[in-house]
Amino acid sequence: MNYLIKGGLVLLCDNGRYYTEEKDLYVTGGRLSFLPPKEGEYEIIYAAGQLVMPGLVNMHTHAYMSIFRNYADDVSFDEWLFQRIMPVEDTLEREDMLWTNLLSCIEMIQTGTTCFVDMHMFEGSSCQAAAESGLRAVIGRGLVGSDLNGDGRERLEQALREREKYGSDMISFALAPHAIYSCNDNMYRQISELAAELGLLKETHLSESIGEVENAKGKYGRSPVEIMADTGFLEGGAILAHCVHLSDSDAEQIRRSGSTIVTNPASNAKLGNGIAPVAKYLGMGINVCIGTDGVSSNNTLNMFREMALLSLMQKGASADCTVLSADQVIAMATVNAAKALGLEGRLGVIAEGAEADLIFLDLNASSLFPNNNVVSSLCYSANGSEVVSVMAGGKLLMKNRELLTIDRERVYSEVRRIQKKYFS
Numbered sequence: 001m002n003y004l005i006k007g008g009l010v011l012l013c014d015n016g017r018y019y020t021e022e023k024d025l026y027v028t029g030g031r032l033s034f035l036p037p038k039e040g041e042y043e044i045i046y047a048a049g050q051l052v053m054p055g056l057v058n059m060h061t062h063a064y065m066s067i068f069r070n071y072a073d074d075v076s077f078d079e080w081l082f083q084r085i086m087p088v089e090d091t092l093e094r095e096d097m098l099w100t101n102l103l104s105c106i107e108m109i110q111t112g113t114t115c116f117v118d119m120h121m122f123e124g125s126s127c128q129a130a131a132e133s134g135l136r137a138v139i140g141r142g143l144v145g146s147d148l149n150g151d152g153r154e155r156l157e158q159a160l161r162e163r164e165k166y167g168s169d170m171i172s173f174a175l176a177p178h179a180i181y182s183c184n185d186n187m188y189r190q191i192s193e194l195a196a197e198l199g200l201l202k203e204t205h206l207s208e209s210i211g212e213v214e215n216a217k218g219k220y221g222r223s224p225v226e227i228m229a230d231t232g233f234l235e236g237g238a239i240l241a242h243c244v245h246l247s248d249s250d251a252e253q254i255r256r257s258g259s260t261i262v263t264n265p266a267s268n269a270k271l272g273n274g275i276a277p278v279a280k281y282l283g284m285g286i287n288v289c290i291g292t293d294g295v296s297s298n299n300t301l302n303m304f305r306e307m308a309l310l311s312l313m314q315k316g317a318s319a320d321c322t323v324l325s326a327d328q329v330i331a332m333a334t335v336n337a338a339k340a341l342g343l344e345g346r347l348g349v350i351a352e353g354a355e356a357d358l359i360f361l362d363l364n365a366s367s368l369f370p371n372n373n374v375v376s377s378l379c380y381s382a383n384g385s386e387v388v389s390v391m392a393g394g395k396l397l398m399k400n401r402e403l404l405t406i407d408r409e410r411v412y413s414e415v416r417r418i419q420k421k422y423f424s
């Protein structure tokens with residue numbers, strides 16, 4: 001279906017500065033245009049009183065984890081991961097995880113995310129949920145172990161199988177070694193070689209906690225970032241979640257490699273891991289994006305909440321209100337993500353020929369009214385509840401708050417069943 005989006009206030013960008021302009025937009029074959037198509041019919045979407053902006057990109061999450069919402073709050077990182085999450089995780093069954101993934105897709109759509117980068121444990125489940133929901137996704141099967149031809153082989157085979165089965169214009173793949181404490185350096189080396197060979201993105205957790213950095217130094221005599229550099233993992237760019245605890249030379253290595261840091265402010269704060277010095281990373285010229293991490297540690301997938309938290313925490317922690325402008329934060333949730341995914345100019349931007357991944361916000365929502373500064377309201381006032389319609393790849397996923405691709409009642413009833421199965 002082709003569309004004319006009529007009368008909306010459109011969020012545009014000029015040299016890093018966002019501004020709004022009332023403009024009609026056309027969607028033809030999943031791409032945006034400011035000009036009407038030469039032929040063919042189109043449906044009109046009336047957007048008067050709405051802001052039309054690029055969909056947000058959640059650059060790091062684990063969509064299956066919505067089952068863990070508020071399951072292990074207010075405990076230490078080690079207790080949270082090793083004593084609470086992992087023991088239950090080991091009992092989860094693949095077919096149940098389709099439903100928890102779909103629950104995450106509902107929350108992402110309702111709060112304005114149109115693309116997510118996932119790291120998962122259950123073959124095909126997040127691919128299937130992404131495909132059913134219509135969201136754009138980059139999927140990485142979490143890899144652990146010491147040898148891709150030995151203990152890491154089964155998970156790698158799953159990763160390659162789902163790539164074969166679910167790869168599409170909307171779903172692409174990354175190789176995703178979990179972390180330096182669950183994979184060894186040999187595994188990172190092998191994965192780096194394979195990613196180069198297959199032309200795949202790479203994502204991993206990196207320098208999330210002080211304990212992780214100290215343990216790596218004890219075992220390898222080097223920081224986690226130095227290990228990544230030595231194994232070739234940073235070469236050609238990698239997506240690095242967290243990066244809370246980096247030395248200056250760690251950060252410099254990342255900058256030089258062209259890799260992307262994905263900051264997860266809520267998760268890092270909630271697990272007591274600290275606050276990543278994001279303003280410093282941006283100042284160095286590192287590409288920085290935003291992720292929510294999984295619901296188990298956030299406990300939402302709401303990117304508007306994450307944008308506000310990020311900006312406020314950076315200003316508060318540095319006692320400097322000039323760091324991280326609204327413009328920078330919006331870019332981190334859109335164009336910086338496009339850069340990390342190799343989709344610059346195509347994703348995270350309203351431009352001629354760009355992907356039609358759009359969200360529509362009600363400008364009359366009490367949280368945005370009286371619209372004194374629509375751009376800064378996206379960082380400081382929006383909470384996701386203003387999102388009324390969502391489009392990804394030119395397909396409407398939600399219109400006037402009605403979900404069009406997911407049967408919400410069915411998902412809720414399945415998740416209720418699953419929740420009883422694992423937690424009672």
Ligand SMILES: [Zn+2]
Pocket residue numbers: 060061062205241293294
């Ligand atoms: Zn994570």
